[in-house]
Amino acid sequence: MEQDPKVKAAVEELVIANHILYDQNAVDGYGHISVRNPNNPNTFFLARSVAPSVVKVEDIMEFDMNGKALNGDTRVAYGERFIHSGILKNRPDINSVIHGHAAPILPYGLTGTTLKPVYHMSSFLGEGVPIFEIRNFAKPNPDTDMFISNMDLGNALSQTMGLQYFVLMRGHGYAAGADSIKKAVFRAVYAIQNASIQSEAMKMGQVQYLTPGEASISQETIEKTIGRPWQLWSERVKKLQ
Structure with missing residues (x-):
C-alpha cells in the first residue's frame, strides 16, 4: 500500500469508519465504506471481503472506477464494490460511499412510503429518498440475487440516486x-x-416533515458540526478495541 501521508490518513480514517458504522448499527456482518484516493480521483480504497468490525489497515485494497483491483491485489473483494465504483465514477462531488442493510430503513424501499426528513439531523434527505428497483435494470432476466454485482448495475444505481446523497435499494438496503x-x-x-x-x-x-427550505437551511447548519459526533464515535470504538 502506498505510504503517501494523505493516503495513509485516508486509509486510517476508513478503518475507523468501518468500526463506527458497525458500532452504530449502520452495518452488521455485511456492509462497507469506501473513500476516493486523495491523490488520484480515478481510484478508491475499500476493504477486502471481511466484516466491517474487524477491518484493519492491511485489509484495504485499491480499485479503479470499474471496480477492478489494482496493484496486483488478488485478495477476495466485496462482490458489491460496483456500488462504490458506480457512484464515485458518476458523482465527482462524492468522495465516500457507504452500503448497508439496516433493518429500520428497509420498509421504505418496500411499501411506497417515501423516506423523508422528519428532523434537522436528517435534513440531507431533502424532499425524499429515491428507490432503486433492480428489476428495471437487470438483464436478461429481471429475477436476480438483488446484488449490485457489475458495473452496469452500479451505474444504474448512481442514476437512480441522481444528485441526492442517499438511495434505497428495494429488498436490499441503502x-x-x-x-x-x-x-x-x-x-x-x-x-x-x-x-x-x-x-x-x-x-x-x-407526520410533519421538514419543508424543502427547512431541510436546506438545517443541512447547512448541522453539517458544520459533524466533527462532534465523529469524535464521540471514534473515541468510543477505540475504547472497545
Whole structure:
C-alpha cells in the first residue's frame, strides 16, 4: 500500500469508519465504506471481503472506477464494490460511499412510503429518498440475487440516486454518499435514525416533515458540526478495541 501521508490518513480514517458504522448499527456482518484516493480521483480504497468490525489497515485494497483491483491485489473483494465504483465514477462531488442493510430503513424501499426528513439531523434527505428497483435494470432476466454485482448495475444505481446523497435499494438496503468519510458516516447513522422516528410518528398520526427550505437551511447548519459526533464515535470504538 502506498505510504503517501494523505493516503495513509485516508486509509486510517476508513478503518475507523468501518468500526463506527458497525458500532452504530449502520452495518452488521455485511456492509462497507469506501473513500476516493486523495491523490488520484480515478481510484478508491475499500476493504477486502471481511466484516466491517474487524477491518484493519492491511485489509484495504485499491480499485479503479470499474471496480477492478489494482496493484496486483488478488485478495477476495466485496462482490458489491460496483456500488462504490458506480457512484464515485458518476458523482465527482462524492468522495465516500457507504452500503448497508439496516433493518429500520428497509420498509421504505418496500411499501411506497417515501423516506423523508422528519428532523434537522436528517435534513440531507431533502424532499425524499429515491428507490432503486433492480428489476428495471437487470438483464436478461429481471429475477436476480438483488446484488449490485457489475458495473452496469452500479451505474444504474448512481442514476437512480441522481444528485441526492442517499438511495434505497428495494429488498436490499441503502447507499449513502458524501464529500468526506466523516460526513458519509454521519448521513448513514442519521438516515437510519430518521427511518425509526418516521415509522413511529406514522403510527401516531399525520407526520410533519421538514419543508424543502427547512431541510436546506438545517443541512447547512448541522453539517458544520459533524466533527462532534465523529469524535464521540471514534473515541468510543477505540475504547472497545
